[in-house]
Amino acid sequence: MPEKLHVFETSQALGERLAQDILTRIVAKGEAPFLLGCPAGRSLRSTYEALARLAAQQAADLSRLVIVMMDDYVTRDEAGRYSFLSDTDPTTCLHFAEYELRRPINAGLAPALHIRGENIWFPDPMDPAAFDARIAQAGGIDLFLLASGASDGHVAFNPQGSPRNSISRVIRLAEATRQDNVVTDPAFGSASRVPEFGVSVGIATIADLTRSAVLVLIGADKQTALRRIMAATAYDPDWPSTVIWDCADARVYADSPAAGARA
Template identity: 30%
Template sequence: MDVVILPGSKAIASLAADAVEALLRRKPDAVLGLATGSSPVPVYDELVLRHEQRGLDFSRARAFALDEYVGLPAGHPESYREVIRRVFTGRVNIGPANVHGPDGTAADIPAACQAYEDAIRAAGGVDLQLLGIGTDGHVGFNEPGSSLASRTRITTLVEQTRRDNARFFRSVAEVPSHALTQGLGTILDARHVILLATGAQKAQAVRDLVEGPVAAICAASVLQLHPHATILLDEAAASSLRLADYYRHSYDNKPPWQGL
């Protein structure tokens, strides 16, 4: 696990976008894993800018969303399929047919979850997965207590998650109580995972992720088992890390050939 501490969200977005750009220039038909929430938005903005100004090409790329609410009708502005389209995929030249998400409207939820796993596998697996982290350490909608080997499935959202997401709705009562999410085992299958965290409210979750035990109480801690996980933090999110100086030293002395 590489932990990189940067001055703020702009530097984080630039570095994460560097990784996506390098991947697409090396492998134009790469499979991207897309997260929603506020943390990845600066990355998407930076990628859109590079598409417009540098010709960064997404035409052959494929994308899989991390999660989706259950029960929101198709086209609902806060469904994650719509959010991803609004903040990213609708602003670059990736075809709508190449953007996939779990089907939160399916009549047969278990079958929909298996179909999503099968689709990711058929695409060759995710090359680069973007992640945020919740204040309780969840990634995707893998809440505390999730199996570290879990696959795409339906989950019940904890009240803290619903309160955190209420800012996107008119009230917490409108936030769905269930969601479909890629499981922790599914996320671990991605070849490269980049997790983004900013703000002091994420500091404890970041410490549990990076320096705590691998445990279901902090779902994100499973990334300690990933062979290529990169954690991009601002100073506030890194403020509780005991080894922060070591992480800074390691990144400052990283060999140029090693990349992110």
């Protein structure tokens, strides 16, 4: 049975390993598009930084890479219509995808090798279920990178109690999720300034439309999350990031602070 938990001395070592795995998989896919599920936030930063560096070193062709973003904040108007915040707002995943993913990675590549702007996908807050159909029509996500909330195990914006069959939808953010997001992005200042709603992939979107998944845990504040995840054998709605165990080819990567006594 393959080892499911992999512990790395540092987040940089973890990021290096995972970034090289991503590039190897993209090459192996050949001429077909490669769908990479990506969270914003701090857990995957070392991976994204290593991906930019290694892609430049290897002159990797990322023109067929499709970055499938998991979620983003939305607002609701008086008529009940949802819309994204401005992409100039640095707290949004729209901003993260452009300025911490696409542009830094493209900076070291020749233009013909660039990640294309149209290959950054987000669920539409006015028709979120269409996101699942779009992913399915593209053949599914080749590799989904996941992260876990420290205090409640949320994955994307899926809170505790999220049904296993949930698909992409607009979610009212749980208070614990909003608190965690202040840690992720201190620019908010307080949980009261974190938007109340978000559009997010669902649990079934992750588990059923993914060929391979890696859940990444960085930092000592993720020790509880790691314990809860490794104690599970299948999806537990009380800790949504346990969805990893319902994914094909599932692995958990942790740095030594997150692993604690396991390291």
